Amino acid sequence: KATSSCSYAIFDQKQHRSDESQIAIEPELINAIRRNEFELFYQPRVDISSGKIIGAEGLIRWRHPEKGLIYPDAFIPTAERTGLIVPIGYWVIQQAGEDIQRLQASGLAIERLSINLSFRQFQDSYLCRTIQRLIEKYSIDTAILEFELTESALFNNELHVREGIEGLHKLGINFSLDDFGTGYSSFSLLQTLPISSLKIDRSFVSGVNQNPDDREIVKAIIRLARSLNKEVIAEGVETSQQLNFLARFGCHQAQGYLYSKPVSYDKFKVLLESGCQI
Ligand code: C2E
Ligand code: CA
Ligand code: CA
Ligand code: CA
Numbered sequence: 001k002a003t004s005s006c007s008y009a010i011f012d013q014k015q016h017r018s019d020e021s022q023i024a025i026e027p028e029l030i031n032a033i034r035r036n037e038f039e040l041f042y043q044p045r046v047d048i049s050s051g052k053i054i055g056a057e058g059l060i061r062w063r064h065p066e067k068g069l070i071y072p073d074a075f076i077p078t079a080e081r082t083g084l085i086v087p088i089g090y091w092v093i094q095q096a097g098e099d100i101q102r103l104q105a106s107g108l109a110i111e112r113l114s115i116n117l118s119f120r121q122f123q124d125s126y127l128c129r130t131i132q133r134l135i136e137k138y139s140i141d142t143a144i145l146e147f148e149l150t151e152s153a154l155f156n157n158e159l160h161v162r163e164g165i166e167g168l169h170k171l172g173i174n175f176s177l178d179d180f181g182t183g184y185s186s187f188s189l190l191q192t193l194p195i196s197s198l199k200i201d202r203s204f205v206s207g208v209n210q211n212p213d214d215r216e217i218v219k220a221i222i223r224l225a226r227s228l229n230k231e232v233i234a235e236g237v238e239t240s241q242q243l244n245f246l247a248r249f250g251c252h253q254a255q256g257y258l259y260s261k262p263v264s265y266d267k268f269k270v271l272l273e274s275g276c277q278i
Contacts, residue, residue: 029078032062032064037065038060038061038063039061039264040092041059041060041263041265042265042268043056044255044271045254046253046259047252048253053271053272055110056114057116057255058115059072059262062075080118083123085120086120090130092115096115100140101138106269108272112144113145114145114146115146115148116178119154122164122165123160131173142172142173143172143174147175147176148178148199150183151178151180151182152179154183162193165193169194174196175196176197176231177197177198177199180221181221190228196230196231197232198232199232200221201236202235203236204217205235205237205256206236208241209241209245215245218234219249222246226250231252231253232252232253237254237257238257240258242258
């Protein structure tokens with residue numbers, strides 16, 4: 001069991017039989033795991049006050065032999081439905097660990113590396129143990145590692161999800177709430193889970209210079225995070241006007257096309273080497 005994380009795939013035929021488009025992609029996804037067709041891209045996370053890259057979010061891509069680069073929205077939902085997200089999720093963590101190790105070996109330390117975790121991954125009872133093993137294998141400093149969770153994923157509030165989060169938190173891993181403000185239960189999650197940062201959803205950030213409501217929502221999330229002593233990160237920052245607004249109201253970090261799209265490991269390394277200043 002210890003070595004073959006791929007054997008954890010759970011299939012639920014009934015659940016998606018009616019959806020024709022999902023059926024074709026599933027065997028291809030199994031092949032993709034076997035043939036190692038995934039790539040982990042990195043989008044820089046920038047400290048707003050210094051303008052320096054402090055880390056990145058890892059975002060998966062599928063390098064399909066015929067179809068080219070496939071974005072996660074096209075296959076993550078299927079992977080979640082079929083349980084294939086479990087082995088894929090382990091691949092992501094393992095790749096992130098390997099890349100952190102490679103960066104450190106080149107003298108390029110980063111403070112934060114975040115990874116998206118699907119709620120479905122908590123259904124694997126080996127989650128904590130497997131992640132612990134990967135942490136040991138790649139000597140990952142868990143203070144660097146952060147798992148991004150979406151509110152919708154946590155909404156069902158199942159006990160095994162909470163237990164999984166607590167187990168991983170005991171290993172020293174940080175958690176952030178992704179797409180903050182778009183879910184249903186933000187406040188109770190903040191009250192009861194070990195969340196260390198909030199990511200303001202792009203849908204609010206994109207409106208701060210036109211829409212007074214978006215402005216107030218973004219200000220309120222920043223204020224909330226700061227008063228709870230949490231990090232606050234704005235995602236989808238595309239313009240310097242948006243950045244100025246975020247800086248003015250004390251948002252800690254920004255991520256978005258203004259700085260960089262998600263890029264390959266090699267390109268991310270070049271960005272870090274250029275002195276981290278963007
Ligand atoms: P997310 O976690 O909300 O990730 C942010 C998405 O916004 C990324 O899309 C990113 O490329 C995009 N983005 C970043 N900055 C900007 C910007 O300035 N403007 C615009 N328009 N978009 C921006 P991507 O990489 O296609 O990922 C889509 C979603 O797929 C992610 O949303 C996440 O929910 C999921 N995902 C990606 N990688 C993984 C993974 O390894 N595991 C799991 N479970 N889900 C993943
Ligand atoms: Ca995310
Ligand atoms: Ca997000
Ligand atoms: Ca999202």
